[in-house]
Amino acid sequence: ELKVEQNPLFLSMQEGKNYTIYCNYSTTSDRLYWYRQDPGKSLESLFVLLSNGAVKQEGRLMASLDTKARLSTLHITAAVHDLSATYFCAVDGNTDKLIFGTGTRLQVFP
Amino acid sequence: DTGVSQDPRHKITKRGQNVTFRCDPISEHNRLYWYRQTLGQGPEFLTYFQNEAQLEKSRLLSDRFSAERPKGSFSTLEIQRTEQGDSAMYLCASRRASGRAGDNEQFFGPGTRLTVL
Numbered sequence: 001e002l003k004v005e006q007n008p009l010f011l012s013m014q015e016g017k018n019y020t021i022y023c024n025y026s027t028t029s030d031r032l033y034w035y036r037q038d039p040g041k042s043l044e045s046l047f048v049l050l051s052n053g054a055v056k057q058e059g060r061l062m063a064s065l066d067t068k069a070r071l072s073t074l075h076i077t078a079a080v081h082d083l084s085a086t087y088f089c090a091v092d093g094n095t096d097k098l099i100f101g102t103g104t105r106l107q108v109f110p
Numbered sequence: 111d112t113g114v115s116q117d118p119r120h121k122i123t124k125r126g127q128n129v130t131f132r133c134d135p136i137s138e139h140n141r142l143y144w145y146r147q148t149l150g151q152g153p154e155f156l157t158y159f160q161n162e163a164q165l166e167k168s169r170l171l172s173d174r175f176s177a178e179r180p181k182g183s184f185s186t187l188e189i190q191r192t193e194q195g196d197s198a199m200y201l202c203a204s205r206r207a208s209g210r211a212g213d214n215e216q217f218f219g220p221g222t223r224l225t226v227l
Contacts, residue, residue: 004152031214042201043153043218050214088152097143097166098203098216100152 002027002093006101013079013108021104023072023089032065032072033090033098043088047074079108112136114219116202122225123192130188131222135204142185143203143216144177146170153201159185160207192226199223 003026013019023032031050035043047056049065049072056063060083062075072089086105090098115134123129135142140161145153156175157167161182171177174192179185189196200223203216 033215035218040223042220045215045217048215090152092214096141096158096207097155097168098145098153099155103150103152 002029002091002099004089004091004099004101006089006104008104009102011104011106013106015080015108015110016078018078019076021074021087023074023101025070025091027093029091029093030067031092031094034063034074035088035090037086037088081108081110084108114202114204114217116219116222118222119220120223122227124227125194126191128188128190129192129224130186131200132184132186133202133219134184135202136217139204139206140182141205141207142179144185144187145201145203147199147201194226197224197226
């Protein structure tokens, strides 16, 4: 059974600091997705990583994928309050359904 | 707006009642997915359709749950004899299944929040 683990589960960080969220998964998957969710809202797609070594950046967020290590990272650079949200990684295990991680709740304070 | 839409956005019901939710996918998307998300957890897969065919159902989808996509466009998810444990956000997503890797991304609707009293 495909399992996806994220850590940390909760992250409180000061504005301007850098940090990395980790996503590990248990079986082969060539594709990995990062989503953002604000409280009470739906999921907003951030990144789609489709191959080993893929790296994508958007603003202060950068995501990477290592399919051999079954690991993805979401790096936050110089955090700002607007980044406060819950971040989910998801993999499809080369199937048609997404398996989500437990989420990382990020809180950025002044 | 050409995104995924869901109706209603919120539903409060009493235990034992039946409820039905609707999802309208992005118009050219032939795959439609239902997920359930409980508080503090990630979404969990329930079922998905390709056009009108239901291709997979999770074991989470008990006999009280049924989903349809009769004309390959919108879909409905019905829960019969609701229980308090059914309280959750029900999310719908869609994508185009073209065989191209770039079309694997699922786009999510706003969700229907169900509260069972």
